[in-house]
Amino acid sequence: MTAPTIPGAEPFSHRGSGTAGVLVLHGFTGNPGSMRGLAQACADAGFHVELPQLAGHGTAMEDMVPTRWADWTRDVEAAYQLLAQRASQIVVMGLSMGGSLTLWCATQHPEIAGIVCVNPATQPQAPEVMEMIKGMIDSGTEVMEGIGSDIAEPGVVELAYPGTPLAPLYSFQRDGLMSLSQQYGNLKMPLLLFTSVQDHVVSPTDSDALAGAYGGEVERVMLERSYHVATQDYDKQIIFDASVAFARKVTR
Numbered sequence: 001m002t003a004p005t006i007p008g009a010e011p012f013s014h015r016g017s018g019t020a021g022v023l024v025l026h027g028f029t030g031n032p033g034s035m036r037g038l039a040q041a042c043a044d045a046g047f048h049v050e051l052p053q054l055a056g057h058g059t060a061m062e063d064m065v066p067t068r069w070a071d072w073t074r075d076v077e078a079a080y081q082l083l084a085q086r087a088s089q090i091v092v093m094g095l096s097m098g099g100s101l102t103l104w105c106a107t108q109h110p111e112i113a114g115i116v117c118v119n120p121a122t123q124p125q126a127p128e129v130m131e132m133i134k135g136m137i138d139s140g141t142e143v144m145e146g147i148g149s150d151i152a153e154p155g156v157v158e159l160a161y162p163g164t165p166l167a168p169l170y171s172f173q174r175d176g177l178m179s180l181s182q183q184y185g186n187l188k189m190p191l192l193l194f195t196s197v198q199d200h201v202v203s204p205t206d207s208d209a210l211a212g213a214y215g216g217e218v219e220r221v222m223l224e225r226s227y228h229v230a231t232q233d234y235d236k237q238i239i240f241d242a243s244v245a246f247a248r249k250v251t252r
Contacts, residue, residue: 002063008033008159009058012051013082014043020113020251021048021087023080023105027096028121028172029148029161030229031058035095038231041240047247048087052079056168061161065142067168069175076101080109089113089251093243095231096202097121097172103210104180106187114190114250116243119199119228122184122206124177130170137166150200150228158229184213191218192246194230194239201228219246 009031012024022042026035032051039051055071056064083090091114094102099120106115124130136144148160191214195207211218221242226233 003060005058006159011053012036012039014049016048017046019087020089021083022247023083023090023092024051025094025098025101027098029164031159033159034229034232037236038240038243041244045244048083050079050083061163064168065165068171072101073104076105080105091247091250100176106189107183112189114246116192116246118194118230118239119196119202121202122210123181124173130173133166133170137170141166147201151233152225152227153234156232158232184210185215187214188216190216190250193218193220194223196223196226196228196230199228
């Protein structure tokens with residue numbers, strides 16, 4: 001029995017007017033609340049939109065502890081198929097782990113028209129960090145300090161969990177990023193990549209590595225004023241406007 005959804009963390013679904021759709025994906029320990037503004041901007045522009053609430057997210061931290069990379073990719077694929085029922089051209093957009101899942105989705109669906117990644121996690125942690133996480137899990141530690149709400153603008157808070165469940169984090173790295181990080185050169189659809197100059201959760205070098213390895217056209221936008229959760233920060237309007245323009249261009 002999962003806990004009720006946190007008010008403001010609900011999934012978002014919108015029926016647009018044309019043939020183009022946008023799949024929007026939130027990050028690790030976050031929820032649809034951090035991406036609702038971007039999803040709404042896409043909906044206002046006439047796109048069909050799906051913003052799923054990934055397994056274990058947006059309810060209670062205890063619900064996330066048993067979830068793994070396979071649960072989140074399953075949810076992404078289900079949302080993609082739902083969107084594909086009403087959109088023949090799809091753009092996928094994601095923040096942080098949502099950016100990782102965007103890249104994963106692109107490896108599964110080469111027909112995707114374009115992708116947008118905001119401060120994506122693209123590289124697995126170093127082996128010694130992985131060993132440390134595994135050691136903490138083996139010793140019975142379930143949760144470490146939280147990574148949510150890295151936002152520069154005062155008074156703006158992300159509705160993220162207060163802690164970081166370790167087994168899901170380990171799965172994200174081992175089952176997700178380890179193999180995914182070898183596949184960026186195979187992706188050919190256009191990529192719009194937003195990188196916060198100052199990010200306390202995912203190093204900007206993850207974006208550098210993606211841009212360097214990517215197999216298709218890359219448009220890069222550096223965000224000077226925002227931290228990790230840039231979709232809720234000072235530069236959010238830059239992200240909304242550029243993402244909508246990009247989606248229009250690649251689905252034209």
